[in-house]
Amino acid sequence: MNPKNLHSKPGVDSAGESQFRSLIETALDIVVVLNYDGTFRYLSPSTQRVTGYSPEELIGENAFAYMHQDDAREQFEVFSVIVADPDLVTAGDPRSFRFRHKDGHWVVLEAVSTKLPEGPEPPGIVINARDVTERTQAHESMREAADLERRLAQEHEIIAEVGRIINSTLNIEEVFELFAAEVSRLIKFDMIAASAIDKSQQTTTFRYWSGPAEYREKFQTTVPLSGSLTGEVLASGRPVLVHATSPEETRQRFIHLSESHRGGVLSWLGIPMVNRGETIGALLLFSSEHQAFSNLDIALAGRVSDQIAGAIDNAELFDELKIAEANLAASNDRNQLILETAHDAFVGMDETGLVVAWNSQAEKTFGWTAGEAVGRRLLDLIIPDRFAGQHLAGIKDFLDTGNGPVLNQRIEMVAKHRDGHEFPVELTIAPLKLGGRYLFNAFIRDITDRRESEVALRRSEERFRVVYNNAAHGMGTRTFDGTIKDLNPAFLDMVGYTIDEIKNLKPGVLYDTRYAEIEKDLFERALQGEDIPPYEKEYIRKDGTKVYTEVRASLERDDDGNAIGIVGVVTDITERRLLEQEIAKYTQSLEKANEELQQLDRLKDEFISTVSHELRTPLTSIKGSAEILLAYPDEDRETQMEFLRIIDKECDRLTRLVTDVLDLSRMESGQMRWIWEEVELAEVVAAAVDGTQSLFTQNDLSIKVDLDPDLPRLWTDRDRLVQVVTNLLSNSIKFTPHGGKIWINAKKVAADESDGMGEKLEVCVSDTGIGIQTAEYEDIFKKFKQVGETLSDKPIGTGLGLPICKEIVEYFGGKIWVESTPGKGSSFYFTAPVTAEEQIRR
Incomplete structure (x- = not known):
């Protein structure tokens, strides 16, 4: 195709046509001729400048294959209309489309399409295209700038409105719903949530939500930080954007997002929530759209996340304040109730020595009612006369110097009852300064019963120690980890060691290490409430010999009933074990002898059966032959000799049998000569x-x-x-x-x-x-x-x-x-x- 053929008629080549051809060859715009099948027939030289392709590279190629897929369909429809309508010469207004440059980027062309006039050349479409890429980009930049300006204005409005919402109420659920509504004006999401972090438990919890209920059902409320989006945000300290590929791949990175992925969520955005310099959680946005959340969305979410973090912190502080006030009121009531119901007497005294508090237990302990005691000197009520000087001197010394040797510690002393009798008490005195004056609060307990119990316990321990040291059986106590606490003389005599030597022995010396596991299991079951059954244990004496014992163990408990160790009674059963072994050997030998006797009995039966059969067989032949000879005495000599030979042969066989039996019998009995x-x-x-x-x-x-x-x-x-x-x-x-x-x-x-x-x-x-x-x-x-x-x-x-x-x-x-x-x-x-x-x- 030659440019001179575009409009020329056969045989005509004027100076005007030459000028037209020169214009096409030198024009900045591209002139293209397409065949009706869409392939390039002719391209002007400016094609290479605009698209990077030489005309020769594109001749015969389909033009629509080089257009952007979003533009190719529309251009093809225009092209098809011109081709199909014989009366239509031009496509009308210029149309823009994107054409792929040889280096891969897109060039924006604005083109007008016109049919070729009828002539000797095949029909085609002439397209005059101009490169408008820079103009298009300039328009796009202006549009984006305008969009950005509008968005920034909207973001400022949203941030201001979020601030107003936060300042209007401390109801965080209400705040979060309004906050979510404002954010959704610019960021498209299906659900938004605020998660809190528990670093001690290494978990994260969705505290506040906004979104459809069916979405909430797709999430666990509390999950481990590891494998969670919040955990990733906390670890990185910056926003984390996740786009789903497949449930399996999502699970590999974020195990706790896979369930929501299967429920339709395709994009997740996590933003750190920072308050007072500390990350307290994450603002999480969820979308069912793939590749959701732009950089502008992430920036806006980052700005408002700190606002909601502050709101959550303020609301929680307010809730804590209300709880603290309620706790304080409850504490005052509770303290008063505790003082009135305490098992100990509570007495309050001012720095002049007058009683200012006297609970019901103090009335029972000392015999004075509260009405009688309050306002009187403590010295006159419960302190014996011989201690009055010490009491007054102690108060004076504390007020002068601040020294109080009996304050803030548990002490025992003697107190006086209203009826005059004295009794031992245990008390703790604590000073309290209010308004520049001191109060002294004391909890006092009557320990008369305890003193009597202690005396009885000492006597009991003395009796036990006598029994313990003189017991015939070994006895001892140990902790649960195996540390020896005490061993009696009988046990030490049993194994030949001193107690200090035993405490320094390595594992496996005093007994086999397998007993440690056995006893550990028994003691653990005992702590669960089971009885410890008697068990046997093999000790190794200092001289290397073994001693077999039976151990009966039980839990050792303190005064409050708490298990603190093991008490064991060890009985030497070595002689019993040896006797049992001897009995077992004797029983085994008896069983063996019995089996041998049974075997001999079976052999005897077999012997008798076999011998009787072997004896009967030749005897039958002998008897049969003899009976024939007797029955037929006139038989010929040869027949008689035949029967006599049978008798002779069977007699030899019988003789051998008897000989073999006798020989074997004599050999087995030792009587063979x-x-x-x-x-x-x-x-x-x-x-x-x-x-x-x-x-x-x-x-x-x-x-x-x-x-x-x-x-x-x-x-x-x-x-x-x-x-x-x-x-x-x-x-x-x-x-x-x-x-x-x-x-x-x-x-x-x-x-x-x-x-x-x-x-x-x-x-x-x-x-x-x-x-x-x-x-x-x-x-x-x-x-x-x-x-x-x-x-x-x-x-x-x-x-x-x-x-x-x-x-x-x-x-x-x-x-x-x-x-x-x-x-x-x-x-x-x-x-x-x-x-x-x-x-x-x-």
Whole structure:
């Protein structure tokens, strides 16, 4: 777009058009052509001077995007009207709008819009714009100055009116409502309040309010200073303005404002209230508008806050004055009532010695009525004749010198009754100067009963001290913090210390420190009214031995019944404790013996049951075979031999059972006869293998023996050792399937200090049998226990073989154990000490 095309017709370029183009290019005003879509088509060079943008930077940009959002809508509407109306050529009067300068600030332009004449160029709008920023700012400054002047005048009116209100009444509630109404003329708020500070309690209280009742419900009346707006004002000493963002953020800074935030308050203003140089609280303003309270508002609030602070102080002083006057009147009445109802006699005397006051208790104490006493000399009424000279001399000395040795202190002396008898009294005399003359006021108490009580108490204390010092039990007193006050000789003898030594002992020396916590709890409960139950306590004597005691404690009280410490009676129960321990041990041993007897009884029943079953089984076979032979005597020889072999086999089984039972019984009872001799282990193993050879053949099992060649000879019972190896081989044969293998190994093992044994032989019988579960390792060495008791094809046996092995091996001083893997086989080990004959245990 060229400026020559703005109004030219095709083919025409006159000198006038050149002049017009030159004017546009050099004009101070901006000339702009907008397309109907609002984009820049042409901008004159002055655009860069006014807006900071070169024409090239804005060509094709939307003009309304560079206008202030508050002005763009109105300008767009004018633009749209011109574009839409073909008959409308110009927009009429100039219009102002804000255009964003390239550096970001706003430039105020005043523009007139006109349609381009029809021609070869596309339709558009020509805008002639002038920079009126300075003119606009000048007008705005003048308006603001006028507004400020009006506001300051209003502020002066408000401040003056607030002063008049404060001076008109001391009713602070009325003053605050009128004050709030005046302030609201210039400051917009929903509620205003005055808070007071209690520095001793570190709290703040809303004392006076003005605003809707529903707003007041959103605030706590008294809150801690910490986390409050008033607390922040007090800490900073200057106004505090808070604008809400979210309830959570408000709560983080001012925990006590979050509730009002949720109730709709969005702005808070706190102003220090200062009176006589001291901050006494804060003037608080609350608004439901966001970003409320301008700097002018804050300044005005600061000026009137001190006014209301002074009003509050004056009102409170006036209230205090009224209270003081009422208290004074009440005090006079109360003092008169106190004097008349006092338990002590009250006597007033002037400086000449005449009675001027005499209460009802004085009438009872001395026998004179008030009418009889007032106006007479005190000397003639209650002072014994022998003290008359001292009385007169004392008055004269005080009036002359001001010295009064008996004044303003409690003293005891003798007084005289109307009937002539004398009695002890306690009195306090206080001088009072009125109108240049002295009065002497005295409170006098008859202490006859107290003197008698003191005598009785001294006698009682003497009797108690005799009992205390000669008591068989330990006794003592202490404070609640553990400080020892007194201990009697019996307690000191009990622990072996002197009382001075005990007072200097460190914690944990006389008794364990845990008792301190126990006793603290007991004594605290006692102070709550509970009884202290007896409890046991272990002391440590000076010689280090322990003494067990039972403590019975109670509260020690003074004459007024106040708890002042603990009184304890300590009984030595060491012998009783030792006897109880012995009884407990004896009871435990009896219980253990009873359990053992019960176990033996169960074992006896199990033994009888098992043995009867094992005896019955072969006997049943023997009896059945014999009955068949007797019933069929003509059976063929081979059949008869078969039944005879059954009888023979079952008789052998019965014999082994009886032998095992007798052997085990003799071992357990200590009646087994042992035959000691030197024995070669190889011979023992050979004898055991020979004795079980038929079983190996019947079960198609192989046996391999592997013994170290240099095994030492044993001093042992040969037959019993053979019995051990035979039982272990028989056990392996029973639980090893056909075609399996069994090994016997033996080696010498060095001495082991851990088991206390010297040199020994270790024998192992291994097999490829069914194996043993780990949980059954201990059970298999118990009587009548067998591996695989749940198997349907459980091997025949009594369950005595392994227990017999255990008894024999342990008698020799060795050990026996098993190692096994279920499904792969077992290895039974036993050790036999290589021991000289004289060292063998019997």
